[in-house]
Amino acid sequence: MASMSTEEALSLSSFSSSTPRWKYNVFLSFRGEDTRNTFTDHLYDALKKKGIITFRDEEKLETGKSVSLELFKAIEDSRIAVVILSKNYAFSTWCLDELEKIIVCMKEKGMIVLPVFYDVDPSDVRKQLRTFEKAFVAHEERFRENMEKVEKWKAALTEVANLKGWHLVNRPESTIIKNIVGDIWHKLSYAFSECNEDQVGTISRGEKLESCLAIGSNDVRIIGIWGMGGIGKTTLARVVFRMVSENFESCCFLSNVREESEKNGLVPLQKLLILQLLNESISIHDVDNGVFTIKNRLRHKRILLILDDVNQLDQLNKLAGNHIWFGSGSRIIITTRDKHLLQMADEIYEVEELDDGEALHLLSLKAFKTDHPPKNFLELSKDVVRYAKGLPLAIEILGSFLFNRGVDIWKGTLKRLKEFPESSILQKLKIGYDGLQETEQKIFLYIACFFNHEEKNSVVQTLHYLGLYPDVGLRVLADKSLIKMNDFEVCVHDLLQEMCQEIVREECREDPGKRRILWSFEDINSVLKNNTGTEAIQGMALKLPELKEANWNPESFSKMRHLKLLIIDNVHLLRDPKHLPDSLRVFIWSGYSSTSLPSSLHLTVI
The missing domain is CATH 3.80.10 (Leucine-rich repeat, LRR (right-handed beta-alpha superhelix))
Incomplete structure (x- = not known):
């Protein structure tokens, strides 16, 4: 039997606020007399500690409402169902009704169903043998006039017994519970990626990055996430953080390293890193003392560390200077616009633009709060997507601005963008330009305004004649994700080109x-x-x-x-x-x- 739990423990997952399709992360279906005060209670507590919102028991069902309707609504509002199949489970018609509804939701709504075979054999559940057979002898006698109902219950048991789950016989409950919670956490991470409007397109990217991490390996690995500003590096890092964090003793996500270090220096970041990974508030006198503390306190600990938006080598040297600083199996993920900073990375993952389908989906979620734009906005939506050229930052900003606005505003906005680029987009992109040396800025402006998509050798020759040292400058720009080049061509993203043109116009607009x-x-x-x-x-x-x-x-x-x-x-x-x-x-x-x-x-x- 089941009912709701409204406790919302704070955790890094923040699933409850980030998955609007589901009110609950997990629905527990169980036979109270078998497991309520033992396995189910321990599992429920473990889920709660992880911040996973779980529906259990009937104690808090609202007075005056039909129990079955309330219960079925809770099942529909849950992303995952954990079905704890114990010896007396099938004797409860309540449990069988729950299970039948769960199987319907699995087939029609994509609900994830995880069976736990608690001191029962899966084949007994599948074929209704032993105690399950006894239960159905009683049900067939009781429901002689409604055998269709009995057959549906049997079919539901067969379905759930064929699913991959956990068989708990003569095994430590604590180990099984840890595995169940870990698997749920992992699956919710994917669910979070699927439904969160800021994370369209990250599922496949997250899976690729997860393979780079090689979680099963005991070596220490440093992975770089590299790409232009606004491409979704931080979003991807957060998704992967949720996907793999269960595999580590402790985890830390240091956001906005560039901004925080520019404002307050590196010592506060070192303190925060120690606090999150060791759960200790340690006095750090200076940066070198912080380096010593990190190296000595973490070298035997398996940790996951994300350093987000790194733009200086010194930041890496003082926060995660070497593989040997961390314990066996640790993973360090660095997000940056500058590929040159990733010299010590074992692998570098380049984040690419959204394709047209992903971009349209993201715009729809931002502008209409639906998966697809209304028919009368479809062509206008495609125009916005064409303007954004696959850059999530641009799509999010424009989509948020256009939310709940009429066709005239959409048309006017698109017309305005042709003459006056969106300043909030350009300001975020300009961070990369501002970090360049003067010569590199000149090269970037020339390429963006004069030579975009032109033949590489010709561009190099021209820049050489201008005394701008293109061999060095072009490499720097490519490493900082401001240009892309191959053996034949040099090109700049359309929105970066607009940014450069706007920089020049601002020198004297009139x-x-x-x-x-x-x-x-x-x-x-x-x-x-x-x-x-x-x-x-x-x-x-x-x-x-x-x-x-x-x-x-x-x-x-x-x-x-x-x-x-x-x-x-x-x-x-x-x-x-x-x-x-x-x-x-x-x-x-x-x-x-x-x-x-x-x-x-x-x-x-x-």
Whole structure:
């Protein structure tokens, strides 16, 4: 028999607040006279200590309600059913009704059913032998007029006996209970990933990362989770943390390492690490003392440690400096935008963008609180997904903004995004740009604004002519997940490209002639037609898909004394320029209309 438990123990899982489809994590079905004060009670306590919300007993059923209806509702509201099959289980019609309902929910709602064979043989349950046979002799006599009901009970017992579970005969209860709780925790982790709107697409990724961890191995392993900002590294780390934490003596998730260390230094993080892993508040005088404490106190302990959003090598050196700091079987997971920081990692998992289906699902959950968008919003939703280019951060921000808004707002938002990128998205992405050296920032801006999806060797050659040391700079940008490159191409995510363009616009929003680089026809045409260029301009690249005429002021380049790069493609000038600055290092003008270049241009330095 069963009923509800409303105790909500605090734990790292936070399942109760994170799985809105289910009111309870676990429903316990058992025969009270057999196991209430022994096995069932011990299992219930173990589940409660783990923070797993469990429905048990009938003691708190609300007065005045039908017990069976309340009970069936509790079964429907539970993610997992644990069926404790004991010798007298089948004598209870209440238990058999529970079981029949549980099997229905398993088939129709995907309920997870875990049988425990408590001092009974699974084959006796499956075939209704021994005490189960005696029980059904009585039921067949009692329900002679309703044999269909009896057959359903038998079928339910056969179904549950065919499921994988635990057979408890002459085995320590404590060991079995530990295994059951661990398995439930693991399964709830997957359930959490399935239903939490912030974690769409993490199930398959989590499984891949879990295989990298090789939990069964006793070596110490360090795993890196690497990817661009907003791609879902922290979300994935949290899911995996829940999936595997049962396998360790103690666990610690250090969030926002970059932000916390910048604000308060590393000592508070060292203290928190010790507190969570040892459950002790230890006085740490300085960073070196913290390193000594971590190494000496944890070297014999099997732990799981997550260091989230690491951006400096010193953070790793002072929090998890070496494999030998930790006990056999320990696992350290590091999330970072910078691949270069993962030199000591045993494996690196690169987080990729959501595919279109995953992105649409996430947007639907955020904007409509359903798995799929309404028909009248489907095309608009697809437009938002196309804009986000698989970046969970962008989908979550836009989905939350568009929640409960009408079609007109959706259309207006999409139109606005074409001219004014969403600032809250760009600010989060800009963290990576702000961490670059000046030369690396220049390379990134040039690639994003001029050379996105262009041939790698050509880009390298151009950057070399500009004196920007591309061999080093491109590697740094790739390691920091700001660009992707292979042997043939260099490319930047569309939203990172928007971020770079916005950085340049902010240099002088009203006057493009005072910005470092220009790439759009509107801005370049305005500057060169009205002769408003200044010495601030260092690069100008105009690549048009088809030929256009332009009536530019012949003197328009005369003030651009720091212009190093000029690329013009598919522009027919009505008037040739009188001057080109001798600061130019890269000059490409496809379809230049005149037969000669201005005499002021020194070709020897280009």
